[in-house]
Amino acid sequence: MAKKSEIKLIGTVASPFVNRVQFVLNLKSIEYEYIEENLACKSELLLTSNPVHKKVPVLIHANKPPICESLIIIEYLDEIKPDVHRILPSDPLERADNRFWANYIDNKFFPLYEEMRVTPGKEGKDAIKKRIIEGSVLLEEAFIKFSRGKTYFGGDDVGYLDVVLGCFIAWTKFTEKNNEFKVFDEVRTPRLVEWVKRIWSHEAVKDVIPGNEVLVNFYMMLQKYRPPRAV
Amino acid sequence: MGEVKLFRTWSSPFALRVVWALKLKGVEYETIYEDLANKSSSLLEYNPVHKKVPVLLHNGIPICESLVILEYIDETWNEGVRFLPKDPLARATARFWAKFNDEQVFPSFFRYFMRQGEDQEKAKEKVLENLKFVEEHLKGKKFFDGEVFGFLDLVFGWLVCYPGVINKAINLKLLDEQMFPNLCTWMEQFGDVPVIKETWPDEEALIHKFHKMREGLGIYIYTKLRYEAS
Numbered sequence: 449m450a451k452k453s454e455i456k457l458i459g460t461v462a463s464p465f466v467n468r469v470q471f472v473l474n475l476k477s478i479e480y481e482y483i484e485e486n487l488a489c490k491s492e493l494l495l496t497s498n499p500v501h502k503k504v505p506v507l508i509h510a511n512k513p514p515i516c517e518s519l520i521i522i523e524y525l526d527e528i529k530p531d532v533h534r535i536l537p538s539d540p541l542e543r544a545d546n547r548f549w550a551n552y553i554d555n556k557f558f559p560l561y562e563e564m565r566v567t568p569g570k571e572g573k574d575a576i577k578k579r580i581i582e583g584s585v586l587l588e589e590a591f592i593k594f595s596r597g598k599t600y601f602g603g604d605d606v607g608y609l610d611v612v613l614g615c616f617i618a619w620t621k622f623t624e625k626n627n628e629f630k631v632f633d634e635v636r637t638p639r640l641v642e643w644v645k646r647i648w649s650h651e652a653v654k655d656v657i658p659g660n661e662v663l664v665n666f667y668m669m670l671q672k673y674r675p676p677r678a679v
Numbered sequence: 680m681g682e683v684k685l686f687r688t689w690s691s692p693f694a695l696r697v698v699w700a701l702k703l704k705g706v707e708y709e710t711i712y713e714d715l716a717n718k719s720s721s722l723l724e725y726n727p728v729h730k731k732v733p734v735l736l737h738n739g740i741p742i743c744e745s746l747v748i749l750e751y752i753d754e755t756w757n758e759g760v761r762f763l764p765k766d767p768l769a770r771a772t773a774r775f776w777a778k779f780n781d782e783q784v785f786p787s788f789f790r791y792f793m794r795q796g797e798d799q800e801k802a803k804e805k806v807l808e809n810l811k812f813v814e815e816h817l818k819g820k821k822f823f824d825g826e827v828f829g830f831l832d833l834v835f836g837w838l839v840c841y842p843g844v845i846n847k848a849i850n851l852k853l854l855d856e857q858m859f860p861n862l863c864t865w866m867e868q869f870g871d872v873p874v875i876k877e878t879w880p881d882e883e884a885l886i887h888k889f890h891k892m893r894e895g896l897g898i899y900i901y902t903k904l905r906y907e908a909s
Contacts, residue, residue, distance in 0.1 A: 500779060500812050515771045517778055527767035540754035541740060547747045552728060586728060 455480040458494055458506040460487055462666035464558075465518040466505040467656050468615035472522050474652035475533040475606060488669060519550055522611065536608045549590050550612045557583045558616055561623045565670065568679040577629050581636070587613065588637040595639070599646060606650060614647040622663045681738040683708035686722055688715060690880050690888055692785075692837035693745040694733040699833050700749050702874045704756040746777055749833060762830040773824065776816060777834045784809045785837070791853070792845055793892070803853075810859060817861040821868060832869050838862065839870040840879050847882075848889040 457473070457480050459466030473480050485494050485504050497506045497514040507515045507524070515521050526535040536543050560583065564576045594601040594609060601609035620631045632640045647653055685701065685708050687694030701708050713722055713732050725734045725741035735742045735751070742751050753762045763770050787809050791802040813835070817823065823831035842853045856863045869875060 509768075512768055513772070515768070515775070517775055520771050520774045520778070523774070524767050524771040527770065540751050541737075541742070543754065544742045544747050544751040547750070548742070548744055551744055551747065556728075 453479045453481040454510050456483060456508040457481070458483045458485050458491075458497060458508070459504045460485050460666075461658050462662050463504055464615035464619055467618075467658070468518050468611055469505045469507065469521050469525075470656045471606070471611045471615065471653050472525050472535060474656065475535070475611075476525060476529050477532060478525065478529060488673070519547075519554065519612070522608070533605070535602075535611065546594075546608045549594075549609055552586070553609075553613055553616075557587070558619075561616075561619055562670075564623060564627060565667075566674065566676045568676055573627065577627065580631055581629075584631055584633075584637050584640070588640050591639050591643060600643065606647070606652065610643075610647060614653060617644055617648060618657050618660075618663060620644075622660070622667070682736075684711055684736040685709070686711045686713055686719075686725065686734040686736070687732050688713055690885060691732065692841060695878060695880075696745055696833045696836060697733045697735060697748050697752070698878055699836065699874055700752045700762065702878070703760060703762075704752060705759075706752070706756055746781060746834070749830065753830070762833065764824055764829065769824070773830050776813070776823070776831055779809075779812070780834050784813065784835075788842070788853070792849075792851065792889075806853065807858075810854070810862065814859050814861050817865055820861075822865065828869060828872065832865075836869060836875060839866045839875065841885075844882055844885045845889055848886040849893060 455473070455478060457466070457469060459469070459482065461484060470482075483493070485491060487504070490502055494504065494506065495502055497508065498504075498516045501516060503516070505516075505518055505521060507521045509515070509528075515524050522535060536546060557580075560576055560580045564573055564580070567573055567576055590609070591601060594607075595603065598604055600606050601613070606614070624631055632644055634641050648657065683701070683706055685694070685697060687697070687710060689712055711719075711721070713719060715732070718730060722732065722734065723730055725736060726732075726743045729743060731743070733743075733745055733748060735748045737751075737755070742748050749762065763773055784806070787802065787806040791799060791806045794802045822828040823835065838854070846852050854862060854866070
């Protein structure tokens with residue numbers, strides 16, 4: 449009889465926040481049971497595990513109370529298995545710096561993609577493209593600072609910010625195609641362009657990243673349940 | 680342990696939680712007050728991404744975002760009192776509620792304060808809904824983390840002062856002892872901690888500020904919030 453995994457992850461395959469947790473579970477070689485959630489019809493398990501937000505991802509470890517919010521889950525996993533592929537550095541200042549940029553990515557940068565989707569008209573969308581491009585330049589500078597000449601934000605291998613930003617790559621490519629512009633560009637953000645290729649093919653990441661069909665379906669669901677604003 | 684400076688405004692609850700953290704750890708620091716209508720070149724240099732306060736400067740290196748600053752203080756001055764618990768699950772729980780405060784509770788309270796009429800009634804429903812979760816989380820506990828106060832008490836500490844002062848300023852009551860017995864008891868106990876009691880901004884000055892925010896000057900913020908609110 450197969451041993452049931454101690455760790456369960458409730459998620460949806462299109463969610464970059466769920467993907468991010470999966471990257472870390474893979475990097476740390478933590479076995480887990482994945483439970484796919486239909487966000488259009490939320491399960492009893494999700495609603496009782498995350499009554500405050502009713503969102504994914506949710507991590508359930510053995511019989512303990514569930515853990516919600518992807519950045520919080522990542523730190524939890526790092527703390528319960530610190531000896532395998534450390535995600536956050538141990539120095540307090542480096543940790544603060546990493547956390548600051550994770551906040552920026554989650555609260556300022558990535559929401560611009562959704563803002564783009566719901567903003568009507570060319571002028572509105574162009575204004576958001578400009579903000580995304582400005583953000584990409586900040587992220588390129590952050591990459592230079594954190595990587596110190598190496599290939600990942602984390603240095604020689606994937607670290608916290610690689611996971612935090614890396615989960616948005618599929619949606620980045622989708623948004624680029626949908627809006628005919630480049631978020632990461634060879635002239636403006638050359639290092640991030642290279643980094644995207646590297647992350648995309650990393651062992652712990654490549655099988656988790658959703659395919660285009662998944663994104664298209666999710667996009668159609670968003671268009672239906674959260675339609676763009678009227679002009 | 681090096682030179683510490685705190686860039687802050689006199690009235691911000693986010694700055695206060697950093698002040699409490701530094702004082703509780705016995706860290707000596709210099710305060711630099713910022714006028715947000717006229718930001719100093721230092722602030723723009725230390726927080727170029729957000730241009731916001733509070734910013735902690737430790738040995739010339741800036742740390743921004745109050746929750747990030749709190750964890751930095753806890754990890755750097757790590758002998759003696761610790762704010763976050765040791766257990767990873769307890770830490771994850773504390774971080775979850777801290778995020779909930781900063782992303783939901785406080786903004787919903789701010790909206791309630793800034794709106795009028797029917798909009799204000801709707802905003803009130805939302806903030807009450809948020810506070811009910813917090814009330815439930817406090818059940819059976821003296822402080823958020825148990826017998827001793829810590830990280831989450833610092834995060835929610837603004838509740839001890841600001842809603843009460845706003846009520847005095849514009850007669851807008853929020854925390855009812857019948858609806859929120861746990862929160863009200865906690866407010867008394869945490870409010871009694873000397874460091875907390877001694878650092879509130881001047882009440883008269885706050886009342887004056889809240890009046891100004893609701894009148895002319897507040898219209899910009901009101902419009903901005905209304906546009907951004909989900």
